[in-house]
Structure formats: structure tokens, C-alpha cells
Amino acid sequence: MNATPNTDIAQQVAHVRDGFDQGVTKPYAWRREQLQALDRLVADNEAALCAAIHADLRKHPHEAYTTELAIVRAEIAHTLKHLKGWLKPRTVKPSLAVLPARAYTVLEPLGVALIIAPWNYPVQLLLAPMVGALAAGNAVVVKPSEIAAHTSSLLADLIPKYLDPRAVVVVEGGVPETTELLEQRFDHIFYTGNGTVGRIVMTAAAQHLTPVTLELGGKSPVFVDDTQDIDLVAARIAWGKFVNAGQTCVAPDYVLATPSVARDLAHAIARVVERMYGPDPKSSQDYGRVINERQFDRLSAYLGSENGETITGGQVSREDLYIAPTVLFGTSPDAPVMQEEIFGPILPIVTVRDAAEAISYVRGGDKPLALYVFSDRREVRRAFLRDTSSGALTFGLPVAHLAIPDLPFGGVGESGMGSYHGKRSIEVFSHEKSVVSKPLTPDTMALIYPPFEEGKSTI
Ligand code: NAD
Numbered sequence: 001m002n003a004t005p006n007t008d009i010a011q012q013v014a015h016v017r018d019g020f021d022q023g024v025t026k027p028y029a030w031r032r033e034q035l036q037a038l039d040r041l042v043a044d045n046e047a048a049l050c051a052a053i054h055a056d057l058r059k060h061p062h063e064a065y066t067t068e069l070a071i072v073r074a075e076i077a078h079t080l081k082h083l084k085g086w087l088k089p090r091t092v093k094p095s096l097a098v099l100p101a102r103a104y105t106v107l108e109p110l111g112v113a114l115i116i117a118p119w120n121y122p123v124q125l126l127l128a129p130m131v132g133a134l135a136a137g138n139a140v141v142v143k144p145s146e147i148a149a150h151t152s153s154l155l156a157d158l159i160p161k162y163l164d165p166r167a168v169v170v171v172e173g174g175v176p177e178t179t180e181l182l183e184q185r186f187d188h189i190f191y192t193g194n195g196t197v198g199r200i201v202m203t204a205a206a207q208h209l210t211p212v213t214l215e216l217g218g219k220s221p222v223f224v225d226d227t228q229d230i231d232l233v234a235a236r237i238a239w240g241k242f243v244n245a246g247q248t249c250v251a252p253d254y255v256l257a258t259p260s261v262a263r264d265l266a267h268a269i270a271r272v273v274e275r276m277y278g279p280d281p282k283s284s285q286d287y288g289r290v291i292n293e294r295q296f297d298r299l300s301a302y303l304g305s306e307n308g309e310t311i312t313g314g315q316v317s318r319e320d321l322y323i324a325p326t327v328l329f330g331t332s333p334d335a336p337v338m339q340e341e342i343f344g345p346i347l348p349i350v351t352v353r354d355a356a357e358a359i360s361y362v363r364g365g366d367k368p369l370a371l372y373v374f375s376d377r378r379e380v381r382r383a384f385l386r387d388t389s390s391g392a393l394t395f396g397l398p399v400a401h402l403a404i405p406d407l408p409f410g411g412v413g414e415s416g417m418g419s420y421h422g423k424r425s426i427e428v429f430s431h432e433k434s435v436v437s438k439p440l441t442p443d444t445m446a447l448i449y450p451p452f453e454e455g456k457s458t459i
Contacts, residue, residue: 001173003176009177016112016139020139031136035076035135038072038127038162038163039077043073048154049069049154050064052153052154053123053148057119057288057289062286063244063286069123069124072128075405079425082422090104107433109138109431110136110187111139111188112141112187113190116190116193118192120148120248120291122152132429138188139167140167141169141171142171143170145193185210189205189210190428194216212418213410213419214411214418215409216411217369217411218367219254220253220368221252221253221358221368221371222374223362223374225375226260227376227377231271237347239272240399243399245287245345246325246347248399251343254347255348257350257351262329262351269312269347270311270312282315308330311328313327333350333361335348366413367390367412367413367415368411371393372393373393389412390411391415
């Protein structure tokens with residue numbers, strides 16, 4: 001693992017703060033150039049980035065492109081197209097009491113932003129928040145995940161070659177380096193990862209009253225009833241679950257299915273798995289691997305019969321960090337696999353009586369990052385919308401909602417705090433400053449100054 005020496009960390013942060021203080025990042029032209037440079041970084045190094053992601057996660061280059069590089073490039077293109085409009089001052093109507101006057105707001109950059117990324121989409125989850133931070137005119141310190149070591153080291157090499165070193169710096173490393181980083185003062189901390197570290201980040205941020213965005217995880221449920229084509233439903237679920245070998249923050253974590261479809265759905269997903277990855281997914285180039293032994297051991301423990309009947313999958317290889325795409329059926333809500341975010345290629349299917357039971361189950365747990373519903377019944381869709389809370393709710397589309405740049409992406413409760421993408425990212429990394437301008441004459445304010453003799457306005 002590459003690590004930035006601790007002695008350099010405070011100095012690096014001070015260096016980009018200096019860049020910010022000198023006004024390097026504020027001009028619109030600078031922001032545009034940085035976004036264009038970031039786009040060139042991704043475009044020029046597509047093969048190298050895909051190779052690094054492959055070395056870390058065995059992601060097929062096509063999957064790496066569509067789920068990481070293309071998303072970053074789309075975010076950049078969308079931002080470049082709209083940035084000027086988003087940055088326009090927002091005029092508000094002044095109240096009668098202060099007329100004549102002009103009132104409006106301007107977005108000003110916060111200062112130095114720290115972005116801490118996880119290992120599962122090591123390019124997308126580092127660069128997409130960077131788009132917002134740079135577009136909003138901030139200096140940026142980025143910390144890739146040490147666990148995706150190949151990608152971390154490649155990004156640490158590339159970023160200084162493309163982006164302005166006066167205002168953008170990469171810090172590499174794990175817990176000691178991040179701890180040292182978190183002791184510094186930032187103007188925003190944007191963290192993606194698990195809730196335990198989220199709490200550490202928020203505690204550190206509190207020392208400096210630094211605002212935070214926490215993009216966390218948790219169990220994202222799927223509900224399926226008997227109103228839709230089960231093969232099409234199975235394909236959507238299987239893709240969302242097994243892309244990146246299940247290591248996706250918004251992956252369907254488990255399925256709640258009504259009794260008339262539950263078993264058919266399990267078998268339909270098994271057929272889709274075979275269609276996507278062949279009879280032996282281990283030999284498929286299209287199927288990824290678990291990131292490391294620690295995750296492998298945690299996930300393999302879920303393969304016992306106490307977690308349900310195995311409909312497909314269950315095979316593992318520790319040397320290869322391989323866990324077959326696995327579908328479990330008849331899982332009990334009390335089973336170990338239902339207690340924590342799975343974050344791997346294991347899909348339990350729990351039978352529920354109806355939508356009402358599914359809703360009450362979902363409400364009994366933490367608020368999910370995403371909730372996916374497959375039902376044609378209007379009252380069912382409406383009930384999920386009204387009676388559940390989650391970062392996102394989709395009908396018929398797991399995972400891909402995050403590719404819609406104008407939709408804020410983020411969690412609620414245990415699944416996170418704040419959101420980003422598109423215009424929302426600019427708001428995250430900006431302060432909306434209120435501005436009022438009132439001429440000194442006519443001096444309407446004289447009406448409210450003391451002395452308060454009779455007949456004077458009280459507004
Ligand atoms: P991780 O282990 O790579 O950790 C994330 C970052 O936190 C890394 O940069 C790491 O160096 C840093 N870190 C780890 N321990 C630390 C400590 N003690 N102090 C300070 N910093 C520390 O990734 P992870 O947390 O295992 O990621 C998986 C989790 O992230 C899952 O829960 C997943 O759902 C969630 N996730 C959420 C999103 C989202 O957009 N909401 C996206 C991806 C992953």
C-alpha cells in the first residue's frame with residue numbers, strides 16, 4: 001500500500017488552502033478547465049483505469065467503463081453544460097419593510113473540501129464528488145481507498161498530472177493517514193463508506209464545526225408481487241445484485257416476495273445468472289471477485305443452511321476470492337444474513353404475506369439507501385411511497401437511478417446524510433450567501449428608528 005507520510009499531510013492541506021486563499025479556484029474559467037482536465041484524465045487513461053480496477057476487483061473492462069468511467073464523464077458533461085446557469089445569482093423579492101432594495105443570493109465556494117472514497121467503485125466514488133467540489137470553486141484533498149490499492153496508486157499518479165496542483169492534492173493511505181487528515185481543518189468533508197467510520201468522520205468534523213456529507217450503506221430491500229413478468233423482474237434484480245459481485249452500495253440486499261411468486265422468482269434469478277455468467281461463473285470474464293480475504297470470510301459465513309435453501313451458487317474459492325452468484329430461498333427474517341448489509345453476491349429471498357407485511361418489515365429496520373418495488377398495483381406503489389422512508393425509491397429499476405445526474409443521490413438516517421450529483425453537488429460544496437443592497441436615500445429606515453412617538457410606523 002502506498003501512503004503519504006504523515007508529516008506531509010498537514011503541509012499538503014495547508015498548501016491547497018493557500019491556493020484557495022489566493023483565489024486560484026474561484027474564476028469560472030478555472031473551474032471549467034479543471035472539469036475538462038478531469039474528463040481528459042478519464043478519457044486518456046481509460047485502459048489503465050480499467051486495468052487497475054480489474055486488478056483490484058476483477059471487474060470486466062466493459063463493466064468498469066459503464067459503472068465507473070462513463071458515470072464520471074456524464075457527470076462532468078452535465079455539469080459543464082449547466083454550470084453557468086447554476087451559478088447565477090438567485091433574486092428574491094425583498095419584503096415591503098425594506099423597500100426600496102435588491103435582495104439575492106450567490107453561491108460561494110466553501111474553501112477546502114476533503115473527499116474520502118471507498119474501494120468498491122474506486123474511480124467513480126472518488127471522481128464524481130470531485131466534479132462538484134471543483135465546479136463549486138473549492139480546493140480539494142482526495143483520499144482514495146487503500147483497499148483498492150492499484151486504483152489508488154494510479155489515481156495518485158494521474159491527478160497531479162492533469163489537475164492544478166496549487167488546489168488539488170491526493171493523500172494516499174489507510175487508517176493512520178485518514179486519522180491525521182481528519183485532524184486538519186476542512187470546510188466540507190464528503191465521506192463515502194460504512195457507518196462506523198462515518199461516525200468517526202462526523203466526530204472529527206465536529207471539532208472544527210465542519211459540515212459533512214455521509215454517503216453510507218445498509219440493506220436495500222426489494223419487494224416483488226405477482227403482478228409483473230417474473231423473468232423480466234428476475235433479470236433486473238440479478239443484474240443489480242451481481243454487478244461488481246454484489247459489492248454495490250445500492251445493490252438489492254434481499255428480496256421480500258409474496259407467496260405465489262417467491263419460489264418461481266428464485267428459480268428465474270438462477271436462470272438469469274446462468275444466462276449472464278454461464279454454467280460456471282468462476283470461468284466467466286464478466287463476473288468479478290470479492291475485494292479481499294476479510295470480505296471473503298465474512299461472506300462465506302452466510303452460505304450455511306441457517307440462511308435458507310441454496311437455489312443456485314454456494315461455491316467458493318478463497319485463493320481466487322470467488323463467491324458464486326448465490327440465491328437463497330425461504331430465508332427467515334431472523335437468519336444471520338438478514339441482520340447486516342451483505343455487500344456481496346448472496347441474495348436471500350424472504351416470503352412475505354403481502355405488501356403490508358413487507359412495508360412493516362422495512363419500517364422495522366434502518367432507513368435504506370434504496371428501496372426497489374416490482375408491482376403493477378397502484379395502491380402498492382402508493383403505499384411504499386407514502387409509508388416508507390429511503391434514500392431513493394424506484395419502481396422497476398434497481399441501482400441505475402444513480403446514473404440520472406439531476407436526481408440527488410444519498411441516504412437518510414443510517415444510510416447517510418446529504419446527497420449529491422448534478423446541481424445538488426454544487427449546492428453541497430457551496431455556501432449560499434444572502435446579499436442585500438439598499439440605497440441610503442430615500443431613508444425609509446428612519447421610520448423605525450427611535451424615538452417612537454405616536455403616529456410612527458411599527459412595521
Ligand atoms: P473502505 O474500507 O474503503 O473505507 C472507506 C474509507 O474510509 C477509506 O478511504 C478508508 O481509508 C477510510 N477509513 C477506514 N477506516 C477508517 C478509520 N478508522 N478512520 C478514518 N478513516 C477510515 O470502504 P467500506 O467502508 O468498507 O465501504 C463499504 C461501505 O460503503 C458499505 O457499507 C457500502 O454500502 C458503503 N458505500 C456507500 C456508498 C454510497 O454512495 N452511499 C457507495 C459505496 C459504498
